Every structure is written in structure tokens, then in C-alpha cells.
Amino acid sequence: MRIGIFVCHCSLNVSATIDVEQVIREVTEYPGVVYVEAYEDLCLDPALERIKKSAAEKGLEAVVMTTCSPTTHQQCLRDAMTAVGLPPDYAQVVDIRYDHETMETATRKAIDLLKATVDDLWAKAPPATFSLSPIKRALIIGGGIAGIRAALDIADGGYEVILVEKTSSIGGHMIQLSETFPTLDCPQCIETPWMVDTGQHPNIKMLAYSEVEKVSGCIGNFRVKIRRKAAYVDWDKCNGCGMCMQKCLTSVPAEFDRYINFGQRKAIYKPFAQAVPNKVVIDREHCGHFTTGLCSVCEKICPNEAIDYSQQDSFMEVEVGAIVVATGYELLPKGEIREFEEDPDIIDGLQFERILCPSGPTDGVILRPSDGKVAKEVVFISCVGSRDPEHGLPYCSRVCCMYSVKMAMLYKHAVHDGQAYIFYMDIRVTGKGYEEFVQRAVEENGVLYLRGRVSKVFRDGDKIKVWGVDTLTGKRVEISCDLVVLATAMIPSPGAKELASKLGIATDEYGFMAEIHPKLRPLESAVPGIYLAGTATGPKDIPDAVAQASGAASKVLALFSKDELILEKVAAS
Amino acid sequence: MADNEFEPNIVGFLCNWCTYTAADLAGTTRMQYPTNLRPIRTMCSGSVDPVYVIRALLSGADGVLVGGCHPGDCHYVSGNYKARRRITILKTILNTLGLEDERVWLRWISAAEGRKFADTVSKFTEELRKQGPNPVKKYWST
Ligand SMILES: Cc1cc2nc3c(=O)[nH]c(=O)nc-3n(C[C@H](O)[C@H](O)[C@H](O)COP(=O)(O)OP(=O)(O)OC[C@H]3O[C@@H](n4cnc5c(N)ncnc54)[C@H](O)[C@@H]3O)c2cc1C
Ligand code: SF4
Ligand code: SF4
Ligand code: FES
Secondary structure: OOEEEEEEOOOHHHHOOOOHHHHHHHHHOOOOEEEEEEEOOOOOHHHHHHHHHHHHHHOOOEEEEEEOOHHHHHHHHHHHHHHOOOOHHHEEEEEOOOOOOOHHHHHHHHHHHHHHHHHHHHHOOOOOEEEEOOOOEEEEEOOOHHHHHHHHHHHHOOOEEEEEOOOOOOOOOHHHOOOEOOOOEOHHHHOHHHHHHHHHOOOEEEEOOEEEEEEEEEOOEEEEEEEEOOOOEOOOOOOOOOHHHHHOOOEEEOOOOOOOOOOEEEOEEOOOOOOOOOOOEEOOOOOHHHHOOOOOHHHHHOOOOOEOOOOOOEEEEEEEOEEEEOOOEEEOOHHHOOOEOOOOOEEEHHHHHHHHOOOOOOOOOOEOOOOOOEOOEEEEEEEEOOOEHHHOEOOOOOOHHHHHHHHHHHHHHHOOOOEEEEEEOOOOOOOOOHHHHHHHHHHHHOOEEEEOOEEEEEEEOOEEEEEEEEOOOOEEEEEEEOEEEEEEOEEEOOOHHHHHHHHOOOEOOOOOEOOOEOOOEOOEOOOOOEEEOHHHHOOOOHHHHHHHHHHHHHHHHHHHOOOOEEEEOOOOO | OOOOOOOOOEEEEEEOOOHHHHHHHHHHOOOOOOOOEEEEEEOOHHHOOHHHHHHHHHOOOOEEEEEEOOOOOOOOOOHHHHHHHHHHHHHHHHHHOOOOHHHEEEEEOOOOOHHHHHHHHHHHHHHHHHHOOOHHHHHHOO
């Protein structure tokens, strides 16, 4: 083998700590080495050009370059060598990191490493790269606003998308919200059109009520097994007319309304009216056909003969080149915080969103869940569980400051003579137009901010009592109110950890999907070809979730723009 | 360094995702530490077969450092846990053979911990200087 060695002075970085002349002397005679040359700065383009030229002139079959870091230089050298027709694996960078106890030992170490690399080249099997043509189809896991945006962007780019959503409709948490800060538009106005587009896009295959079962393969070529959960309704026949829902006799609290007293759904149901796909599912746990065996009303009423009580889970396999994980978040269960009693009038943010929602179970009238009276005083408590290492969640949930003030404002719009209080630690509102939004709530809507933590919330007859301190005045505060809304911390969606282990990607210490580099590569998991978007990686608001989704989609589109991927079989070196 | 002082040879099996990058960082930020370690880049501490460690010791290394990602951070999810189990078992075998198990170090050093890498190498070198040459080397060399 004809090996060329290129030693870099790296300005003074190397030559001040290593005796470059001695290195050259010792390796010149080494078996296989036919050419040695020293340069000032190997990393600069002209030097790479010279290496290319020397390699061609001397008929080199392999090159070794000594510099600082393979992380920064390996790829440029490989690209340069590929350009002159050398297999990339025969271009090696030796890291002679300037650890300079003495010049003598540092030089010794550099020579040892260089010789070892030359030996290694002799022993190396030919080209350790392989190429494959990526399958230009993407899988999106999770159909919240992030998953929807990513699916639309990739599909608009001309590639097929498979969107897997575990509930029976896409939309995610956003579709549960009343109006969204800072512009106060309703999700029905701004999210529903995207949901419909997703459902109708010729490039998108939507698999609702489905979950990822198993994943194998690598970037460009994943095989994914998907479980399609039994809906007990043949979706090919169901047109969503809803006649079954009208006639079904079994009512249970609705998960979409987060089980507040007013929200009911039938045992055969759509989570909400604008569901996409517009199909129903039977809740086997409550459906009379399954619990008592006596009911089959929906089967009789359905004009399309869509009901199929014998349906089983089915499985399908898909092949995709890239995966976007957009599995979203959940809220910390209230029960985890001892200071707050279980009480129908102590609710979390999403429950209050349902009460505020004009198309929600109360038609937007602000009623107390306990007795259905209009709430005249409402206390919002921020940072419940967040920024609270004692309950295990030191992080900030990032959106609660904004949604608390949003809900206080919307509450005032609905109950003009009502009073809203917000207990807060800090007001952290950093988005565009957010600070102005808070000012507006205080000035125009008379929202009262109280700085301090709450020590106890409990029922006192007809009212809920809130004990706290106002740390600005140093006084104890006690408020008797009708309704308490807790801004509970955002946590990973249930099953995130299991999904991560199926995908072979990591989760962070709280169970959110982990980015390979939180700062510079926030949309990539540690597995090439698996990207991340939205609240799956941690708390964020809709603008950030959507921006990430488009970002992840552009990563996928960049991957799909290649007809051939060169992948490295990595060996120890 | 006095001429007569014993200088240990150390082989380092460093995980590409963490310790190897930390070593790189120690270099680029110009941290000074002994030059006794010869790094070998592996893709994961979990891909370090204990046989490699034994081979290094039999070939005359005075110490072997295996560097992996912190528990929970392994790029391949659980490679470092496997490494931990393997090294624990390996150490009991070394003890049985009469080799000090302190010749093999397993350390978790993240990509950001250049300082910890430099300190670890300094400390290991120091300890091995005290322990003296690997006795197996003497019996083995022809
Ligand atoms: C009370 C409250 C009010 C808010 N108000 C606002 C606001 O006014 N303005 C604003 O900008 N932000 C607001 N937010 C934040 C907003 O809800 C989120 O930023 C946004 O919904 C995140 O979207 P996502 O797609 O990342 O996650 P999600 O909406 O959680 O969507 C995730 C989707 O993935 C699905 N899924 C989960 N796991 C799996 C799996 N394993 N397989 C398949 N599918 C899966 C889920 O069913 C869900 O459909 C509010 C949050 C709360 C709690
Ligand atoms: S199952 Fe039948 S009745 Fe029910 S929504 Fe579908 S088509 Fe209508
Ligand atoms: S966003 Fe505000 S309320 Fe929410 S956790 Fe952070 S500081 Fe607390
Ligand atoms: S990747 Fe570093 S120990 Fe597994």
C-alpha cells in the first residue's frame, strides 16, 4: 500500500508543542509510507487542494493527516480524497491533541499514534461505506399541531407521508383550547383547516387510532409495524353521520372535556364534532354490547352497516426513509401535589379551557363544576409542579404564565363583574407580543397578580379557600373563591418512554425525547433519520411547536432530495 | 520527570459520543495532562469486549481506561450498562489472577467534560506510577 502522510503545523498550535521535524524523520522510513509532507494549515482549502494534487502525482492509495480534531477535519479530508478517487475510509485523521506535558513525550505520542494508524490501514478491509437509495416516504408519529404541520410540509414537498395518531382524531391538545394566545384566535378557526387539509392531502395517509408497534432498519430504510386498534366500526363504511351517537344509551364523562362534570359522551363516539377522520369508535369498556351483551342499538340504527362488534386489532407494515416524532405532552396529574385537595372546583388548565370554549360542554358559560353556578371569583395558580424540585420537576413549563393570563382575560370577557387573581412566582413571557398581552390583561381587564406561593387550597362550605403569601407586601393572603385553576406542569405524553425505546432513541431525565444536541441540533434524535418536533422534546407553545415541525420537515426533505445515501460502517480506530 | 521514574503505558477505549469528544475538547482547550494514554476510538463503551482489555494488559499496557457516557446517556441506550457489568466481572477475574483490579478504570465522561477527562488521565497516570509496571508484562515477554 502506498501511504502518504501530511503533517499540519496548525499555525503554532501543533508545532509549538510537538517536534514536527522529528515526527517527519521517524515516519518517513515506516513501512508503506512513500511520501511525507508538512504544511502550515492543512484545514484551509488551498492545502486540501495540494493534498489532492500530491495524492494524484505520487499515486497514493491512502492518506493520513495529523491535525487537531477528526470531528472537524475527517469529513473535509474524506470529501477531498473521494474527489481524487480514493475510498473515503483510506483517508484517516490522526488527532494529536496538544497535550503538552513536555515536547518530548508529546512528540513520542504523536509518532506512536501515527504509526498505529499506518498499521491499521494495512489491516483495513476495503471500503467501509455502503450506499442505499432512501425510501422517499416519511412516518409522522403524533397528530397534534406539530405532527400536522410536519406532515403537510413534507407532503407539499411531493413525498408520501404516513401519519400515525393514537386517538381517533388528529388535532392534539390545541383543538381542546378555547382561544389561543397571543392573538386570541380559536383553534376551530386556525387548526381545523389544517386538519382537513391533512385528511384530504393526496400524499398523506392518515392512520388514526393506531400505534407504532415495532421499528427496525436505519436512515433511508426503516420498517415499521403499526397496530390499528379495533374501533368496532368499519371505517370504510362509516361516514360519521352520528346517528349511532344519538341513539346510544350509555353516557360516560368525556376525555376530550377532561372528565369535568358537564362533559358527557356516548359509548360510541367521536372525540369532538370536527374530528378528522370523521369516524366513530366504540369504547369497549363501557359499551353495553360488551359489558352486558344486551345492547346492539347502534348496529340496528347505522344506515351503512358499519358496526362490527367482532373487529380485532390489525397490523400493517410500512417502509419509510425518515421518521418524525411529535407525540406531544400531558399535564401533571393534580393528585401528585398534596397541597391541593381533590375537589370538582379545583381544576387544571385544560379543564378550564373546555369550560371557556364557546363550543364546549358549557357553551362558554363559566360554570362551577360542583353545582353549575356562574363562578364570580377565580384564582389561577402558576407553576404547579413546575420549577419545584420537591415534586420532581425543576423545569419551567414555559406556557403556563401565558395561558393563565389568557384564561383570566377570557374569563373577564365572559363574566364582566367577576374577579380573576393570578398567583405567580415570576411572569415569564418572552414571545412576540406576549408582554403586551399581559399588560393588556392587567390594564383593561383588571386581572390581579399576586406574587407568592400558595400553601393550601381547600373547600370551605360553598367556597374554595386559597391560602398564600404576597411576597411583595410580606402579608398573608386568604381568598375565598368559586373556582381554582391550576397551571400544572407539562410532562411527556404517556407511553413516550416505551415509544423511544422502540425507536432506539433516548429520553431526557424527565422522559421527554432527547435531542442529539440541545442547542445546535434540536430537531434530531441520536438516531440518524429520526427527527423530533413540538412538545415531545419539552414544554413549548404553538408558535415554537409549529416552527420545529417545519424545521423537522425540512430535514426530511433534504434527506429525500438525495437519490443515494452514503453511509459509513464505523470501525474502531 | 526524573529519568528513572516509571512511565506507565495506558490504553484508552473511548466512546465516540462522549469520552473521545471530551478528549478532543481537552486538546482544543489546551489542557495539560500526561501523554501516557493512547486513545482508541470505539463507537460505545458497550462495544469494548473485555477480551480487548485483557489483550491490552497481556501486550504490556500498565493500565486500561474505558470511557463511556453517563448512565442514561448512552447513544445506544444501554451499552454503558453492559460495559459496567462486564468490567465488574472482569475485575473479579483480574483479582483472581493476581492482577490489581485498579489497573482497569471505567469512567463516565460526557462530551462536555474535557476537564474531567484531563483530570482522569492525570490521576490514573499518577496511580499507575505508584503501582509500578504491570507484572504480567514481565512474565509474558520472551
Ligand atoms: C391549558 C393550556 C393552554 C394552552 N394555551 C396555549 C395558547 O393559548 N397558545 C399557545 O401557543 N399554546 C398554548 N398551549 C400550549 C399548546 O397546547 C402546545 O404548544 C401544543 O398543543 C403542542 O402541540 P404538539 O403537537 O407538540 O403536542 P400535542 O398537542 O400534545 O399533540 C400530540 C399528539 O400526539 C399523539 N400521540 C401521543 N403519543 C402518541 C403515540 N405514542 N403514538 C401516536 N400518537 C401519539 C397525541 O394523541 C396527540 O394527538 C396551552 C397549553 C395548555 C396546557
Ligand atoms: S357508525 Fe354508522 S351511524 Fe355511526 S357515525 Fe358511522 S355511519 Fe353514522
Ligand atoms: S411558564 Fe410561568 S407559570 Fe409556567 S412554570 Fe414557567 S414560570 Fe411557572
Ligand atoms: S454511546 Fe457512549 S457509552 Fe454507549
